[in-house]
Amino acid sequence: MKLHRTLGHALLLTLLSAGAARAGNLLIESWRVDDKALWETVLIPAFEKTHPGIKVKFSPTAPTEYDSSLAARLAGGTAGDLMACRPFDVSLALYKKGHLDKLDGKPGMQNFPNIALLAWQTDDAKDTFCMPIASxxxxxxxxxxxxxxxxxxxxxxxxxxxxxxxxxxxxxxxxxxxxxxxxxxxxxxxxxxxxxxxxxxxxxxxxxxxxxxxxxxxxxxxxxxxxxxxxxxxxxxxxxxxxxxxxxxxxxxxxxxxxxxxxxxxxxxxxxxxxxxxxxxxxxxxxxxxxxxxxHMDIGMGVNTRSKNKADAYTFLSWVGSAEFADIYTNRVTGFFSLSKHPVKVRDPLAKQMVDWRASCASTxxxxxxxxxxxxxxxxxxxxxxxxxxxxxxxxxxxxxxxxxxxxxxxxxxxx
Missing domain, CATH: 3.40.190.10 (Periplasmic binding protein-like II)
Incomplete structure (x- = not known):
C-alpha cells in the first residue's frame, strides 16, 4: 500500500511539474519559415518586453509540409498553442474538426473590419476562428x-x-x-x-x-x-x-x-x-x-482548442491585434499588409505604392x-x-x- 501511495504521489508531482512547465510558455506553428528570424529577434522580444512572464517560441514547418504535419500534430495532441492560419477552406476544415477556438468577441478582434474576417469565418459568417494578420x-x-x-x-x-x-x-x-x-x-x-x-x-x-x-x-x-x-x-x-x-x-x-x-x-x-x-x-x-x-487575405492566427495555456495564448493573440504588431509586421515582412483598422505608415516606397491603391481601387x-x-x-x-x-x-x-x-x-x- 505504501508503495502504491509513493508511486501515486510521484505521478501527481510529475503531472503538476509538466503543467507548471507549460504555464507561461507558448508555441506558435507556422509555414512562414522565412519569418523565423523576424519572430525570434523582433516580434517575440517586443511582446515579451511588456509581458515578461510569458515565453514564446516560433516553430515553423516547410510550406509544402505544413498542412499535413499540423493536422497530424493536432490529431495527436502535440500541436502548438497558436497556429498560423491559411485562408478559407484549409482553416475552415480545422475549425469544423474542433481544432480551432471560436474567436468572436475575444480581445483584439474588434480591431478588424468585417471584410478582413471573411477568410476565417464559417460560410454563414456566424463563427470566426482565426484573427486576420495580413494580405x-x-x-x-x-x-x-x-x-x-x-x-x-x-x-x-x-x-x-x-x-x-x-x-x-x-x-x-x-x-x-x-x-x-x-x-x-x-x-x-x-x-x-x-x-x-x-x-x-x-x-x-x-x-x-x-x-x-x-x-x-x-x-x-x-x-x-x-x-x-x-x-x-x-x-x-x-x-x-x-x-x-x-x-x-x-x-x-x-x-x-x-x-x-x-x-x-x-x-x-x-x-x-x-x-x-x-x-x-x-x-x-x-x-x-x-x-x-x-x-488577397494570406495569413491569420488561431488558438488550438487543446492548448494547455489558453490564458496566455489569448494574451498573445490580443497583442497580434495591436497597432504595435501591425506596424512591425507590415514594415518588416515587406509586401504583406496589415488587415487591421490601425493606421500603419508603410516605409518601403514600393510597398507603399501598392498599398495606396486601396484608397482609389476596390479590393477583392x-x-x-x-x-x-x-x-x-x-x-x-x-x-x-x-x-x-x-x-x-x-x-x-x-x-x-x-x-x-x-x-x-x-x-x-x-x-x-
Missing part, C-alpha cells in the same frame, strides 16, 4: 530605368498598356513581360486574378459565381481571358519552359521591363542593387472605369478562394492549367471559359 496585393512592377530610356509612362488604361508593351517589344533585346508558364500557378494567381476583377467587378462577380447568377462563359470572364491571351503575345521566347525563379532573375537583371507581381516579390527585388522599381495597378479598359485590385480576393474550390475537378488546378494554356496561345479564351464552366457545373449546386 498580399497583385499588380505590375516596372523597371524605371528602362521606362526612362524609352520615354514611357506607367499605363492607366489597357490601350496605354499595350502601347507600352509594343514600344518595349520593338527594342528587340528586352522582353516586355517577365513571365513564364512552366510552374502554371503564376498564370492564375498573379495574372488572371489580378487583371480579371476589372472585368467582373471584383466582389460582385465573385459572389455572383457563388450564388449561381454568373458563369465563366459570361462576357466579363471571357473578356478577362481574351485580355490575358493578348498579354501572352508579349512573353519572351521559350516562356512555356520559364519558371517563377527564371522570371524573377530575368527582371532583376534588366532583361524584361515589366513584372506581373505579387507584393511579396518586393523583398526579393530589394536585394538587387541599383534596380529602381515602380508599380502600377492592373490598367482599366477606359479611364473613367472604376478600378479593382486583388487584395482571388475569385475561386471561397467555396468554389470544394469539388472535383479542382477549380484551383483547373485555373492553373487553363490560364497557362491561354497565355501560351494553346487554348482560345472562349474554349477556356467553357472548360472552366463545364468542370465547375459538374459538382457545384448554388445555394437555394
Amino acid at each position: 498580399v496585393i497583385h499588380g505590375f512592377l516596372y523597371n524605371k530605368k528602362i521606362f526612362k530610356q524609352l520615354n514611357l509612362q506607367p499605363p492607366k488604361t489597357e490601350a496605354e498598356f499595350f502601347s507600352v508593351l509594343d514600344a518595349i517589344k520593338k527594342t528587340g533585346n528586352i522582353a516586355p513581360l517577365a513571365l513564364g508558364t512552366a510552374d502554371q500557378w503564376e498564370s492564375s494567381q498573379i495574372v488572371f486574378t489580378s487583371i480579371g476583377p476589372n472585368y467582373w467587378h471584383g466582389e460582385d462577380g465573385r459572389m455572383s459565381l457563388i450564388a449561381g447568377k454568373a458563369k465563366f462563359t459570361d462576357p466579363a470572364f471571357v473578356g478577362a481571358l481574351e485580355y490575358e491571351a493578348k498579354l501572352g503575345t508579349y512573353l519572351a521566347k521559350g516562356a512555356s519552359a520559364q519558371t517563377y525563379g527564371d522570371s524573377q532573375n530575368q527582371f532583376a537583371l534588366g532583361r524584361a521591363a515589366i513584372y506581373p507581381a505579387g507584393s511579396w516579390d518586393i523583398s526579393y527585388f530589394n536585394q538587387t542593387s541599383g534596380l529602381e522599381l515602380g508599380a502600377f495597378p492592373p490598367p482599366v479598359k477606359r479611364a473613367t472605369d472604376k478600378c479593382y485590385i486583388s487584395d 480576393i482571388r475569385v475561386n478562394s471561397q467555396v468554389l474550390n470544394r469539388g472535383q475537378p479542382s477549380m484551383e488546378n483547373e485555373l492553373w492549367n487553363i490560364n497557362a494554356q491561354v497565355l501560351n496561345g494553346k487554348l482560345a479564351p472562349k474554349d477556356a471559359a467553357a472548360k472552366l464552366q463545364n468542370g465547375f457545373a459538374k459538382w457545384y449546386k448554388p445555394p437555394q
